Amino acid sequence: MKTLTLLISPLAKSAFYGAFVEIAKAELTWLLGAQEVHYKRVGAMDFFEIQASAQQLPQMASLASIYGIFECQAGRLVPLPVNSPFELHEDFVFGAKYRGKTNELLTQLLINVGLRSIEYSAVSDVKLLDPMCGRATTLLWAMRYGMQAKGIEQDAKALADIRQNVKKWCKIHRLKHRFEEGFVGKANRQNRGKFISFAANNASMRVIAGDSANAGSLLRGEKFNLLVSDLPYGIQHFTTEKTRNPLAVIKACAQGWSASLKPGGAMVLAFNSYSPKRDELIEVFADYQMEALDFSAAHRMSESIVRDVVILKKKAAY
């Protein structure tokens, strides 16, 4: 075991606001296991000091809030050359800026805590679903991890935006890739079931236009290891044909989302804890054999939004 000093990324402040130290700590301890974490501030920089083994270094390099890993040698902090394991240029995830985009570090944290909550032999075997994927921040992150990812988005215009964005970065970074588009089921003017797929570096993603309440049919019964999503924060963003009540939309989706997970799989949801409340959200999924794990990452974003994260694990025998 060595004493390591971890520099917290300055970007963590714009992701997690006043709670960035607590959330960096929550992610760190979830990934590395319970241990003593000492926080210290030097000038404008924020650090953690921990005891860790060399085997834990790659995992530390993928933490959303950690920007650098240092070892103390003869009273000086020496940066360790630990490379993060990611494929695809970071522009694919961080490059586009648009209204409603989920913070990139929050998305990375959701994937990290989800991976730590399931069993798998290689990350390339992990299949991830974002059933409310917007313009694909989660799916592009999943590709950087080397996974196969799928998403559902009610706004069919998102498909063209994603295509344009991804094409741009493929051109700039001269990346060999494949694009495909089509329909799940019959082609139709409303674009229900329309999809685009993008594959590069042995990873892939597909975005399907449609209402997530129909996840079962849109995904043709496919099963995933991880479901990761940033749920809409206000009722104005929950615009299915059936209802504008957030809890009612989640209830309409819960069966299909749970059924799309493999036994032992996990669901990681970011949500505005004013609506639905954490307990209400957990209760909806309890009907489908999903159990909440002991993780949370509550942080105030504005007067009307306290964002939190819940991890729900599907019982292995279900």
Ligand SMILES: C[S@@+](CC[C@H](N)C(=O)[O-])C[C@H]1O[C@@H](n2cnc3c(N)ncnc32)[C@H](O)[C@@H]1O
């Ligand atoms: C917080 S945003 C996700 C943003 C996304 N992570 C990104 O960075 O682009 C929530 C998304 O859920 C979508 N949504 C809401 N209700 C939906 C439904 N019933 N089916 C599919 N998508 C839905 C919204 O259109 C919105 O794009």
